[in-house]
Amino acid sequence: MVRFHVGGKVVEAVDLMKRRHTAWRLDVLPFVFLYSIWLFLAVPSLEFTDALIILGGLAGFHILVLLFTAWSVDFKCFVRFSKVSEIRSADACKVIPAKFSGAKEIVPLHFQKPVVGPSSSNVDEIYFDFRKQRFIFSDQKETFCKLPYPTKESFGYYLKSTGHGTDAKVAAAVDKWGRNVFEYPQPTFQKLMKEQCMEPFFVFQVFCVGLWCLDEYWYYSLFTLFMLFLFESTMVKSRLKTLTELRRVRVDGQTLMVYRCGKWVKLSGTDLLPGDVISIGRSNQNGDDKSVPADMLLLAGSAIVNEAILTGESTPQWKTSIAGRGTEERLSIRRDKNHILFGGTKILQHTQDKSFHLKTPDGGCVAVVLRTGFETSQGKLMRTILFSTERVTANSRESGLFILFLVFFAIIAAGYVLKKGLEDPTRSKYKLILSCSLIITSVIPPELPMELSIAVNTSLIALARRGIFCTEPFRIPFAGKVDICCFDKTGTLTSDDMEFCGVVASTSNPDLESDVTKLPRRTVEVLSACHSLVFVDNKLVGDPLEKAALKGIDWIYTSDEKAMPKKSNGTGVQIVHRYQFASHLKRMAVVVRIQEEFFAFVKGAPETIQDRLINLPSQYVETYKKYTRQGSRVLALAYKPLPEMAVSEARSLDRDVVESGLTFTGFAVFNCPIRPDSASVLNELKGSSHDLAMITGDQALTACHVASQVHIISKPALILAPNGESFKWVSPDETDTISFSDNEVEALSDSHDLCIGGDCFEMLQRTGSVLQVIPYVKVFARVAPEQKELILTTLKTVGRMTLMCGDGTNDVGALKQAHVGIALLNAMPPPQTGDATSQSSSVDGKTAKPKKPRPSTESSNQPVPSNRHLSPAEKQRLKLKKVLDEMNEESDGRSAPVVKLGDASMASPFTAKHASVSPTLDIIRQGRSTLVTTLQMFKILGLNCLATAYVLSVMYLDGVKLGDMQATISGIFTAAFFLFISHARPLQTLSSARPHPNIFCAYVFLSLLGQFAMHLIFLISAVNEAAKHMPEECIEPDSEFHPNIVNTVSYMVNLMIQVATFAVNYMGRPFNQSISENRPFRYALFAAMAFFVVITSDLFRDLNDWLKLVPLPEGMGKKLLLWAAMMFLGCYGWERVLRWAFPGKMPAWRQRQKQAWVAAREKKII
Secondary structure, eight states, rough: OOEOOOOOSSEEEEEEEEEOOOGGGGGTHHHHHHHHHIIIIIIISSSHHHHHHHHHHHHHHHHHHHHHHHHHHHHHHHHHHEOOGGGGOEEEEEEEEESOOOEEEEEEEEEEEEOOOTTTTOOOOOEEEEEEEEEEEETTTEEEEEEOOOSBBBBHHTTTTTOOSSSSHHHHHHHHHHOSOOOOOOOOHHHHHHHTTTTTTHHHHHHHHHHHHHHTOOOHHHHHHHHHHHHHHHHHHHHHHHHHHHTTTOOOEEEEEEETTEEEEEEEEEOOOOTTTEEOOEEEETTTEOOOSSSSEEEEEEEEEEEEEOOOOOEEEEEOSSTTTTTTBBBBTTTTTGGGGGGOOEEEEEEOTTTSOOTTTTTTTTEEEOGGGGHHHHHHHHHHHHTTSSOSSSSSSHHHHHHHHHHHHHHHHHHHHHHHHHHHHHHHHHHHHHHHHHHHHHSSOOHHHHHHHHHHHOOOOOHHTTTTEESSSSGGGHHHHOOEEOOIIIIIIIIIIIIEEEEBBTTTTTTTTTOOGGHHHHHHHHHHHHSSEETTTTEEESSSHHHHHHHTTTEEEEETTTTESSSSSOOEEEEEEEEETTTTEEEEEEEEEETEEEEEEEEOOOOHTTTBSSSSSSTTTHHHHHHHOOOOOOOOEEEEEEEEHHHHHHHTTTHHHHHSBBEEEEEEEEEEBBBBTTTHHHHHHHHHTTTEEEESSSSSHHHHHHHHHHHHHHHEEEEEEEETTTEEEEEEEEEOOOOOOOGGGHHHHHHHHHEEEGGHHHHHHHHHHHHHHGGGGEEEEEHHHHHHHHHHHHHHHOOOOEEEEEETTHHHHHHHHHSSSEEEEEOOOOOOOHHHHHHHHHHHOOOOOOOOOOOOOTTTTSSSOOOGOOOOOHHHHHHHHHHHHHHHHHOSSOOOOOOOTOOOTBBEEEEEEOSSHOOOOOHHHHHHHHHHHHHHHHHHHHHHHHHHHHHIIIHTTOOOOOHHHHHHHHHHHHHHHHHHHHHHHHSSSOSSOOOOSSSSSHHHHHHHHHHHHHHHHHHHHHHHHHTTTTSOOOOOOOOOOOOHHHHHHHHHHHHHHHHHHHHHHHOOTTTBBTTTTTTHHHHHHHHHHHHHHHHHOOHHHHHHHHOOOOOOOTTHHHHHHHHHHHHHHHHHHHHHHHHHSBBBBOOOEEEEOHHHHHHHHHHHHH
């Protein structure tokens, strides 16, 4: 068998397969032989009943094999496919996805002759489709590669594009890329229900129900079956709702002008192909703004675009053409996103470029299509949402191992019963095998799959109510394990509302001047014109810093791209051409015309502009550092007169020419106020055992000042700076200097907080010191987006659980790399609705804000009459409708909430609609709650299963059984307890204690063994005591259920053990509400205790008769109550001692860091 390593973000590897003929399949051929042997050998020689039992066993085994082909892709490959070593012999392939990208799948392999065209050959094209992506076999690379799109060509290539020139080329492109549509079939309720009913857990539980029926537990079996179908149908309803929601998102079928075969033709947006040259602009058809139908590169013209549906960023983005970029430069979608219109976004305004060689007939901008369908940015986001709708659990691998651990005990118990049973020749073999099967199957309770997913889903719903949306639910348990939180500075820790402080016009006088009349004219002109502000629907939009500067100098900017002083009738500044701000260049420039003269105005980071000045002022560095030390944002302003030229020439000047040979004209100083809650949120994170770091594109001194104010820095700071050929650590005030040595960084980090700039990264990578330095740094300044990504991957390499909080535009790479990435959108949290939320706010101790009702989408168009005009019947109907709407909206924890496209961001797994960093607390709080809830569930399941295995084995041999009604009542209590513990809300304040990240640890095992020992002592003592009052006659183990004293006592004891297990192992504070605060769980516990006291005291004889419980001898009830109290106190004390002795700890990452560094060095040497 050949395995191709793809190594992509979606597919890890591909195995080649060939489908077997039906007759030769391993789920057909062997069974034909087995059924023949049964027919010709077993039927004639055995009794009819025995032959039927054998046939039942055979049929059961056959059904199991068929089911396994549905459950396991590997097993299906083994049974129905044969291995092949030559790709042309294969007709299917097994796709192994990358980590966290879903399960393996078998997909058909296609062989296709290319459509006849100029570049077509006779060689078949081999490909497969997986999750709406096509992978093609490459002969050169000898593996499968993603279907290539024209996204990495040179700018010169795009500028020469003339679209698809012939019908043959169009046909070939359609054949290669398909239509520009989002196609996925809408499954029916029946189809999804069938899928859910084929799940291993469901089949297993139906099998268990069958076994209980055979043992004559009818009520219990029907109750369990009803619960199963109820839970599964709820899951199906939720998935159906999600898929229906997604199907509403379509490519807008607007009519566009497309340049094909040498002429402009009208085509629908769904017919676009990569490589098409089109005319695009603001399209208002039928009174509705249409969205951009595909990802495209602007060749001519400019546009203002609303990208909120993709990034969630509410500020419109300005997109410019690639005119002026070097023709040899290659396109990078991540770097050059200011030239790209992304699919799904809306154009608010566009400007045609009439000088471009290709004239558009409808006055639109010229663009070339890069990607279509599911490969667009919107398509990728939809794929993420579409393929993350599967049931999610916390610690799924560990849960499997834990169940195996329990099965081991159950097999020992079943083996004991089988051995003892076979020693007695009078026992029924049928009943013996049935009881052994029941012991093994009792290990997995019916509610397990629901309980595991309910913890994650409850967190998803709680976060959605707070305006935090998640597209990758498996990351919620990661949030509970996070040990380092990284934050962007600008717009995340600090506010977007900049304050313009003034200008330092001359380095000889380093004082701030805020009076515009005292500033040089040229300085004011640079501030007024060197920006990227634009008018959209008569409203000025853009960077808050640039708006603050314009307001500070008291100038206005008009819609015809002209800056004018507000008061005097001075000369205006006409913008001719802009070179947008680029994060890798750290500067922007404009070409302007003042009267008849042309000038280049440039602004940017002081250290970047420094190298481009003709004459560097004497106090240049000292002046800007003075203000950055105070936490201010400083921009250097510069200009350069340009020779006389035509406007068209001015627009085509090379950027490097415009931005060199400059004259310094001042420093603009801005104050960036820290958000009101940033310091308190970060202080709480620090106090809850998290390390903090800042990753920013801002200057190191500014970053250090802000970091000290928000508790990231608490020790003396040191900044790594170049020192000739070497590097040195320098304090912010430059009084202390320490020479740099990568071996001393760890020791230095104990006494100082370290800061490094983006310019040091190259040195660290060159010397191989990345792993030795980055993990110990608290502040990263002047870092480019790619370097942010490197920081996160390094922290992950050394074993840290990372959280990154930033905005959805510049931090995309880092947000994707982090275990928990949170994109903050600058919107206020949504108004909270419903009683559940008001309850949570009162529980959490937060002051509840006035609540506004959220209008439902269906009824938003209808006027809602006020209550005073309604009849009582109408009031009742509205009330009922509101309750039903809330039930539909809020969900119940069994299913995850639906994430809509406007809520999710393509930037990161978590999207928070808050203008604050407080969502980090919410996400960590829910993550810890999920971890703790999952851990307590496993402990409870473990103890219940060990007790059940004992009761069904040792006590079963003594003839002790449970009545049908007894088992049903016990099942109802268990289901209620599980439901209520999973709905425990996390506490508002994060604790310094950390939850245990794993199920397999000393604390869990010691806790299980200690409590089980106490349960066993209580059970054995009580049953032995009851046995003294039993009549002498022997109880037949296989006989029908007859109430007796031993059965009554064992049922009461089991019930008390059940209550104690839930009460003792409930993990409340310091993570979740305590039992006293979790009211539903408290009431359920009290109800179970009261029930125990009532049946033990024999207060209601009729109730005990209905439950088939016999009266207890004198004094027995009091003795049971006393023993139950002692058992409960013993278990409670043991659990508390273990929680004190084995607290959750910070991961020992320093050891991992050393191992990673040694491994990297050895790899380098090899």
